[in-house]
Structure formats: C-alpha cells, structure tokens
Amino acid sequence: MIFIKERTKPIYLLKLEAALRRVPDTHPNKQKILKEYLKQQSGYRGEKTVDYYLSLLPKEQTILLPNLRLKNNNNFHFQMDTLVLTPRFFLIIESKNSAGELIYDTETNELVRRKGTEIEIFSDPVLQVERQKLQLIELLQSFNIPPAPLLTLAVLTNSSVTLKMKSDQMKVPGNLIRAEALPNKLTEIHYSNKKEYIAYQDLKRLGRILIKRDQPYNPNVLEKFNVKKEELICGIHCPSCFNFNMRKSRQGHWKCETCSLISKEAFRFSINDYLLLVNNVIKNSEFRRFLNIKARRSAVRLLSNYKKTGNKKATTYHLTYYKS
Template identity: 40%
Template sequence: MIKKERKKPLKVISLEAILGRLPLNYQNRPYIEDELGKAMAGWRGEQAIDFHLSFLPKEQTMILHDLRLEDNENRFFQIDTVLLSSKFHLILEVKNMAGTLYFNNDPQQLVQKLNNEEKAYQCPILLVERQRLQLQTFLKKFQIPEVPILTLVVISHANSVIKFAPNFYKAKQCVIHAAAIPDKISGIKAPFKNEILSQKELKKAARILVKNHQPLNKDYLEHFNIPKSDILPGVHCPKCRNLPMERKRGYWLCPSCQHSSKNAHIAAIYDYSLLINSKITNQAIREFLHLQSIFATTKLLNSLNLKKEGQFKGRSYFL
C-alpha cells in the first residue's frame, strides 16, 4: 500500500501560531480558540480513520489525504481521503461529530442532537457526491482512463449514534462508522474483477493529484481583524512556551525555565512567514527576534539556505 502521510492542516498551524503570539486577555482570543477547536476536531477525526485504513490488504492502493484541487470551472474542492486503485477509486468524507446524527432526506440534511440541542448541517452525502463528479472530470482532463469512483461518509467519533430517515436508502448504504471501514471496503471491491488502470497509470494519477494540490493559505489575521502590530514578537521557549527567549553567544536562553536551544528561532521565523510576510529583510527579522547584531542575524538567515534577492541592505529572503 502506498500512502501519502497526513500532515497537520495549515489552518491548525496558523491558528496555533496566532494564539501563541496574542496576550491571554486579547479580545478576539475566544473566537480564535473556538475556531481552532473545530479545526482540531476535524483533523483528529481524519487521523482516527488512519488506524482503520491500516487493516486494508497490503495491495497496490494509493491513499492520499487532504487534497484541495481546482476543477474545470475554477472552483476549488477538498477531499479528506481518497483511495486510488486499478479497479476503482473511493472518496471518504470524514465527519468527527458526537451525539445522535440523523440523516434526513426531506429535506436532505444532517441533523445533530447533542446536549438537548439540535443543529442542522449540509448533508455530507451531497457534498461527497459533488466531489466525485469533480474528481472524475479532473482526472479526465489529464487523460487518465476512467474508472468507477465510489463514495463513503465516515463518522469518526466512536460514540456517535447514527440514524436514518426510513426511506433514505442511499444514506444507509454509504454512511458508516470508522471501525466499519475494512469490512465495508472489502464488500465494495468484491464485484470489481477487472483492472482498468495499469500500475504506471495508477502512479501517474496519484502524482497528478499531489502535484495539483493547492493548500488554502488564508490570511487569518485579516479574518479575525487582528492588526499585525498586535502580534507579539520574539522566540518561544520550546520547553515552557515563555516569550521571549534571550539571545546569548550561539544559543537562546529562556529567562523563565533556563532552558537553552540553538535553533528555537526557526519556529519563530516560520510564525513570521505564516502571519506577517513570506518575504523578509534582515532588519524585519531582527526586530521580530529581538536581535541586535546585523551580522548574527545574517548568519542565522544564511543557515536556513533561503532563496534571496538583492544586495546588502536591500537584500530580501523568501521563506
């Protein structure tokens, strides 16, 4: 089985970076924490299915996670997980939702009952069906031979209760708990006897999807109306998260816990690239890291092997 490893979503990384550089009493902090909580729940739900996917037979199957692709109409669509095989492809739409989940078909929506409250959501079956059509058209554009594309909605929260409207047969067929993934896929693939794609074509399809993946790089400071001037500068202590560390000769020292680090500045520079600007100057990074020496800052930046342009004071580095 060939698998693209699941990474922490850029949204989660960005929100964590923002919260790490805002005062604890910042007015917008509760909203950001709530947004991060939702993003983390979604990510944990997607991670949860990886355990169950590991029980699939170790045959030539490509498993790709967290794809964001652009269709022929310049619309982006996201796929949580897709299994590519020579006989069929399978899209998994993952929902990490607790409580009682009722799939209604008139109107077609998902109703969640939790703590005596009801909330209605867009039906994930409609969403994953749209993804199927978009993926089908996308692969056709690259002359990949057409294979059947199937869909499943996977509820990753182990304690959720799934219920269906009496005549919503489609939901009963394609909505499952994460633990049922191996058995469900075993039943799905049974009728598919003929291989449509060669191994070369299968690998090509996977390469095309990965190459055309476009992560959403959203400006979350603008989204939460946070001026860049409100972002706290400095280097976090990797051990106690105190801000800022102090620069000594060749290392960083935390004044709070006395932990020392030679490369704690790397995480701070990454925060800068996420939140402030992906293009930096010596002066800008000196101010952000609380450094005094132009020479020492140049040495730190050169150690990262960054692409650069310009000379002397006009030099910029690309993160």
C-alpha cells in the first residue's frame, strides 16, 4: 500500500482544537464547539483505525488516498474517508466510529445509536458510500479513465460497538463490516477481481489529479460558532498542558508555571492559533495584543522568521503553520 497523500489531522479539526483553547468557558457557544470537536475527533480516530488495518496488507500496486473532498460534475462537494486505487478495482471506504448499540433499519435507511439513555439517529452509512460512488463514477468519466469496478465498504471502527438489525427479516449488507474484518475482506475482493483495467503508471497519474482537486473543508470557525475575535483568550499557551501560564525567562525561553515545560518555540504554537482562527497575516501591534507581549522590539524579534511586506507601522507579517 502506498499513501501518495498522507492522512493528516484535518484543518477543520485543528481549528476546533484552537477554538477550544482560546474561547472562554463562559462563552455561550463553547459547548457547541466541544460537541463538534468530539464528533470530528471520533471520526478522525476511526479513519486512523482503517489505516492501521490497511497497513497490514501486502504492499502491492495499490494507492491509498485519505480524506478526499472533491467537486462533482454539478459543482457540489462530496467527501470520501479513504479511496483505494488498484489496477483491478477502485474502493471507497466510509468509516463509522460510533460506540454503543447500533440498530440498522434498511427500510428507512436509518442507523439508530443507543448509548445508555442517549438515542441518536445517523444516516445510512451504506447509502452514504453508494452516493459517493455515483459521484466519483461521473467524475472519473470526465477524466476519460478506463472503467474499473468501483466497490464500496462501510466500516465500523469502534471495537465496543454492537450492531443489530431492526427486524429478523433484515440482513446485514455485505459491504457493512467491522474494521478487524477489513484485511480478509480486501483479500477476498482482490482475488475475485483478477482482470487489470488500468496500468499502474496511469493509476499514479489519476491519484495526482485527484489530490490537485482536493478541497478540504475549511470554514471560518469563529463565524460558524458566532465568536468575536475580541472574545478570544490572549497569551502564549503551553504546548503540553495548554494552560496560559508561560513566562519568559532571561535565558530566552518560556517556562510553564503549571507543568514546568521549558520551550524556546512556545510562542509559535500560539501564532498557529491566530492563523487558524483569525487570519494568516498579522501586524506587530496585533501580535503583541494576541500573545500578551509588551515590548515592540521583542515582537519584531519573534516575527523575524516570517515573510513581511510594508514598512514601519504598516509592516505586515505573513504567517505559516508551525510543526514541531
């Protein structure tokens, strides 16, 4: 298996994490942000579980494309958790990381989750992945890609989930499986599809085309949850415990007064928060306000590694995302 697009934490999830750090607990929409974060984080963990089982398979001429969000021929977006490309077949995998008891109704196309006294209704994952299939087929036809069998799987990734059918007359669809069954299922699919429809070089070219067309979901989180920039918590947060108790030492590093972490780059993680939540450009005065830095010269020094445009008070710094 070859990942030509690595699965990384989605930008939307990174933005929700930053919002949880920066939006005060007293904000009326803080719980909505937390609920959305837990939902997105659960989905991401489920997708990583699928990656683990896929990694156990032989490394043949197979390409994996995680988290593809594409525009269909009608200019609407559709997203696939994992797309598997092989010369013999293409496969879309939809991951569901729900825990508790799932009751599946194939007549109403509903998936009902019971967890304690909590009841939640989800859309049919099989129907969902079939819709993705139809949209991908149309898109591939516009690329003049040789037709290969396009298969689908809906994968339950949470080990603690139980699945029941609404009635005894209903059967579990053959493409709805648990994550631990994925290697055997893929081996079965591989040996039942022996004809090769597309050369491996063309397969890689297709993968690169799809990556170029990828448009990750990237909303303005402050607007989405009705949070004003001025309401955000200012200061440099600890990259380890996330408390806003970092203090600058004379030696040039920051020390967290909560967990004692020492870091020279702690300020960069707070710049990340600004980039994710507010803007990708910043001026010295706004930088000092957001990070609670008093001295203008100190701010200039910390911003020295970023590209800048303009002069004096009009100087604008262009932020890039920092990865440790």
